[in-house]
Amino acid sequence: MFSSLWWRVGRFVRTSPARLFLLAGVVVAGALALSGSAAPAGTTQPMAFNHQVMVQAGVQCLFCHNDALRSPSPGMPSVGLCMGCHKTIAAERPAIKQLADYYARGEPIPWARVNYVPRFVYFSHKVHLTAGGLNCENCHGDVGHMKEVEPVARMSMGWCLDCHSKQTNAPQLRDCVICHR
Amino acid sequence: MTEKISRRDFLRLGAAGAATGVLAGCTSPRRWVVLEPFVRPPEQQVSGVATWYATTCRQCPAGCGVIVRLMNGRAVKLEGNPEHPLNRGKLCARGQAGLQMLYHPDRLSGPLLQSTRGSREFSAIDWNEGINRLFQALEKAGPAVAVFGGATMSDHLFDLFSRLLAAVDAPAPVIYDLYTELGGYRMLAQAMGQVYGRAALPAYRLAEADVVFSFGAEFLGTWTSAVRYGVEYGAFRSQPYGKRGLLVHFEPRQSSTAVTADDYVAIAPGSEGLVAGALLRIIADGNLGLPGRAESARGLAPSLDVDQAARESGIPLEALQRWARRFAEAERAVAIPGGALAGSSNGMLAARAIEALNVVSGSAPAGVNTTPPDLGLARKSLNTFADVQSLIARMRAGEVQVLLIHSTNPAYELPAAAGFLEALAQVPLVVSFGPIVDETAVWSDLILPDRSYLESFGYEVVSPDFGSPVVSSQQPVVTPVFDARATGDVLLTVARGIPAAAAAMPWGDEVDYLNQMVAGLPEAAYPASTPEEKRARFQQHGGWWPAPAAAAPALRPQPFTVTAQRAAFDGNETDYPYFLHVYPSVLLSDGRGASLPLLQGVPDPMTTIAWQSWVELHPATAGRLEIRDGDLLRVTSPHGEIVAAAYVTPGIRPDTVAIPAGQGHQDLGRYARDRGSNVVQLLGAALTDEGGGLRWNGVRVALARTGKRIATASLESKVGVTEGLGYE
Numbered sequence: 045m046f047s048s049l050w051w052r053v054g055r056f057v058r059t060s061p062a063r064l065f066l067l068a069g070v071v072v073a074g075a076l077a078l079s080g081s082a083a084p085a086g087t088t089q090p091m092a093f094n095h096q097v098m099v100q101a102g103v104q105c106l107f108c109h110n111d112a113l114r115s116p117s118p119g120m121p122s123v124g125l126c127m128g129c130h131k132t133i134a135a136e137r138p139a140i141k142q143l144a145d146y147y148a149r150g151e152p153i154p155w156a157r158v159n160y161v162p163r164f165v166y167f168s169h170k171v172h173l174t175a176g177g178l179n180c181e182n183c184h185g186d187v188g189h190m191k192e193v194e195p196v197a198r199m200s201m202g203w204c205l206d207c208h209s210k211q212t213n214a215p216q217l218r219d220c221v222i223c224h225r
Numbered sequence: 226m227t228e229k230i231s232r233r234d235f236l237r238l239g240a241a242g243a244a245t246g247v248l249a250g251c252t253s254p255r256r257w258v259v260l261e262p263f264v265r266p267p268e269q270q271v272s273g274v275a276t277w278y279a280t281t282c283r284q285c286p287a288g289c290g291v292i293v294r295l296m297n298g299r300a301v302k303l304e305g306n307p308e309h310p311l312n313r314g315k316l317c318a319r320g321q322a323g324l325q326m327l328y329h330p331d332r333l334s335g336p337l338l339q340s341t342r343g344s345r346e347f348s349a350i351d352w353n354e355g356i357n358r359l360f361q362a363l364e365k366a367g368p369a370v371a372v373f374g375g376a377t378m379s380d381h382l383f384d385l386f387s388r389l390l391a392a393v394d395a396p397a398p399v400i401y402d403l404y405t406e407l408g409g410y411r412m413l414a415q416a417m418g419q420v421y422g423r424a425a426l427p428a429y430r431l432a433e434a435d436v437v438f439s440f441g442a443e444f445l446g447t448w449t450s451a452v453r454y455g456v457e458y459g460a461f462r463s464q465p466y467g468k469r470g471l472l473v474h475f476e477p478r479q480s481s482t483a484v485t486a487d488d489y490v491a492i493a494p495g496s497e498g499l500v501a502g503a504l505l506r507i508i509a510d511g512n513l514g515l516p517g518r519a520e521s522a523r524g525l526a527p528s529l530d531v532d533q534a535a536r537e538s539g540i541p542l543e544a545l546q547r548w549a550r551r552f553a554e555a556e557r558a559v560a561i562p563g564g565a566l567a568g569s570s571n572g573m574l575a576a577r578a579i580e581a582l583n584v585v586s587g588s589a590p591a592g593v594n595t596t597p598p599d600l601g602l603a604r605k606s607l608n609t610f611a612d613v614q615s616l617i618a619r620m621r622a623g624e625v626q627v628l629l630i631h632s633t634n635p636a637y638e639l640p641a642a643a644g645f646l647e648a649l650a651q652v653p654l655v656v657s658f659g660p661i662v663d664e665t666a667v668w669s670d671l672i673l674p675d676r677s678y679l680e681s682f683g684y685e686v687v688s689p690d691f692g693s694p695v696v697s698s699q700q701p702v703v704t705p706v707f708d709a710r711a712t713g714d715v716l717l718t719v720a721r722g723i724p725a726a727a728a729a730m731p732w733g734d735e736v737d738y739l740n741q742m743v744a745g746l747p748e749a750a751y752p753a754s755t756p757e758e759k760r761a762r763f764q765q766h767g768g769w770w771p772a773p774a775a776a777a778p779a780l781r782p783q784p785f786t787v788t789a790q791r792a793a794f795d796g797n798e799t800d801y802p803y804f805l806h807v808y809p810s811v812l813l814s815d816g817r818g819a820s821l822p823l824l825q826g827v828p829d830p831m832t833t834i835a836w837q838s839w840v841e842l843h844p845a846t847a848g849r850l851e852i853r854d855g856d857l858l859r860v861t862s863p864h865g866e867i868v869a870a871a872y873v874t875p876g877i878r879p880d881t882v883a884i885p886a887g888q889g890h891q892d893l894g895r896y897a898r899d900r901g902s903n904v905v906q907l908l909g910a911a912l913t914d915e916g917g918g919l920r921w922n923g924v925r926v927a928l929a930r931t932g933k934r935i936a937t938a939s940l941e942s943k944v945g946v947t948e949g950l951g952y953e
Contacts, residue, residue: 111271111272111273111274114271114274115271115272115273115274116273116274117272117273117274118272119271119272119273120260120262120272121262122262122263122264122265122266123262123263123264123265124263124264124265124266125266146264147264150264151264152261152262152263152264153261153262154259154260154261155259155260155261155262156259156260157258157259157260160258
């Protein structure tokens with residue numbers, strides 16, 4: 045079965061070499077479709093972390109993700125930053141004890157990634173928050189009402205272009221190299 | 226499980242497995258990418274944004290400025306510091322390998338104690354115990370303390386060691402390593418002292434030269450400040466109005482500098498001084514060159530028979546005459562003494578003869594012909610091999626109770642005949658500060674690992690300085706990766722318990738010391754008013770250097786005599802038919818680079834061999850002895866023998882074989898150990914005629930096939946070079 049399939053593929057390509065590119069395109073497109081980030085997280089984080097509680101307590105996004113305004117990367121809060129408050133606040137809760145253990149051992153918390161943009165895309169949080177005038181929830185959803193954070197959008201090229209194509213006063217945002225540098 | 230799988234089924238299963246693998250590989254990396262935040266974040270870091278710090282490279286003694294790129298607090302790339310007056314933004318392969326020193330998997334993570342020397346059975350101790358042991362030994366030893374250091378030791382550390390020794394009335398530190406010996410640093414400085422009155426390493430300005438004669442100086446590879454010479458060489462070859470300087474290189478073996486020369490002359494080993502003397506004689510007798518040159522040459526030229534000098538050095542007389550005319554007629558002609566002459570019996574004589582050519586052409590090197598400003602900073606002075614012998618004699622006589630070893634590896638670098646290891650047995654406590662267990666640390670009792678240079682404070686007064694004083698600053702660019710402790714701080718801690726030393730070293734830590742020293746520097750090229758700003762700018766810019774100023778008036782050369790003769794070699798011609806030409810590896814230096822996989826893996830520029838030792842020999846020699854590439858040869862000298870693979874090349878004289886230094890380690894980490902052979906084992910411990918240097922270019926050797934053969938890890942194909950030309 046497989047050998048005849050390979051033979052047919054070979055004949056398909058041999059009859060017109062241009063078909064090789066078509067075939068390669070199909071393979072790449074399939075691979076890219078499979079590598080998207082639309083699937084729900086379904087992750088098990090190493091410890092329970094409740095964004096809702098933090099937001100309700102008045103902690104702003106930028107307090108923990110404090111590089112988002114000045115860097116492409118939003119920054120993940122260091123264990124030391126967490127402990128700055130949790131040495132005293134809710135120190136008796138099991139999750140906070142787990143946090144304190146990480147700190148005492150000098151180990152980072154191995155968070156599972158929730159939102160993902162492929163490596164071949166250049167994405168800057170700083171630009172979107174400053175020049176773009178967006179807020180965190182525009183892309184990440186209402187994290188303040190999520191117990192465990194999940195992606196709200198499939199961060200595909202089409203999703204990016206939905207917004208980029210509407211920026212009529214900035215046509216350069218539709219240029220390929222704006223993201224694919 | 227007796228059912229057989231047919232070939233077709235096997236292929237089907239294989240294809241299905243591969244398809245599954247491809248599909249699995251296409252799944253989102255979200256599932257396996259883990260985000261690990263810092264536990265305690267490093268200072269001044271923004272995630273995703275690079276931070277750059279300026280510091281000093283310590284892979285060789287030159288003192289180039291580097292800038293280090295940090296991402297998320299980790300050093301990820303080194304570059305040359307564009308602002309630094311020495312290397313001007315350039316960096317060599319050895320400099321690039323500095324990151325591997327920082328992250329080396331064999332770096333020690335704390336102090337070690339060895340109960341039996343040479344056993345390699347170390348037990349970890351904590352820093353308090355390590356420092357206490359050192360303190361107790363020093364307290365008991367009184368003046369019977371010695372420091373053996375290398376040229377890459379930071380100048381601030383040299384000062385702290387010197388102050389400690391002076392406080393207990395012990396002799397000053399001995400600074401010596403194979404790298405500076407193979408570069409002739411000390412010998413050249415002495416020769417410059419005799420010619421110009423200031424004993425310092427010369428810096429030859431090539432940028433504006435019309436003609437450069439290099440007498441074995443590998444200035445594009447390893448010699449003194451190779452990165453700066455690379456910059457100078459670029460300017461030398463592309464001068465204004467399309468002018469291109471002429472380079473002539475005299476050396477028995479074709480080095481990476483020799484291949485760039487317009488004329489490469491394979492002179493007889495040890496005849497550099499003879500060639501320079503003959504050139505002087507021809508200029509004087511032929512009344513050659515620009516006005517005044519012949520008169521100047523007549524005052525310096527040695528009495529010699531030019532015909533005989535040409536025969537002995539292996540250069541046709543006509544060529545010698547042509548070059549003498551070219552040198553004398555060039556407006557700016559420079560002669561560079563370097564390379565193997567430094568280890569020749571007549572090294573000082575040869576260096577003086579070559580420098581006499583510069584006196585004739587009026588091209589005195591920078592760094593030696595003016596008096597430098599007093600910066601108020603201590604700086605290392607290198608010692609001779611004779612000084613090392615004195616130290617060994619003191620050790621043997623039981624006059625050294627505590628020996629402190631930093632930045633040098635004498636157990637590997639010194640010839641066996643020097644008797645270092647035998648003398649070491651008479652020293653009750655040997656302390657090594659090496660970050661990796663090297664051959665010397667194996668014979669130590671206590672290892673107190675220093676930090677890597679990218680984790681350390683310090684400064685280096687640049688030498689040679691190319692005419693304007695430069696101090697390179699060193700600062701930690703990362704949080705220390707391992708639990709190593711700065712040797713400066715260890716010394717200051719120990720000194721607190723020794724009253725005389727405590728008075729001489731009153732600083733709380735080495736940063737206190739450096740702040741005080743830097744605050745005393747004169748005005749720099751960049752604005753800095755308060756002492757605090759001076760210190761901050763010193764680190765931010767990567768050092769201190771003054772604004773460009775008019776050159777100080779040149780010192781006049783002192784009267785000196787030139788004698789030209791050939792060097793002497795150990796071993797008679799019948800038993801040992803070939804001259805041994807030793808040279809520092811462009812990548813491994815004197816062996817210190819062997820611990821880094823990048824330097825091991827980069828192919829040698831001339832042979833393209835990596836990870837191995839080799840013996841370079843001429844195709845005629847190989848043909849006579851029926852040797853092919855890769856044949857393992859036993860190389861025997863009157864002092865020892867080693868085994869290395871043959872590398873047949875036309876770029877060497879038929880009467881000479883060349884072996885690079887650097888391989889043959891028994892220790893120094895996993896990448897260096899048990900790889901190749903150490904050429905130092907072929908050397909004796911004889912001194913040069915003048916200056917007290919090691920006579921490392923004075924040995925003849927014999928070659929014999931072992932009957933074994935290896936495939937050299939080499940990039941090149943030799944078809945059309947030495948193969949297919951009838952040599953086989």
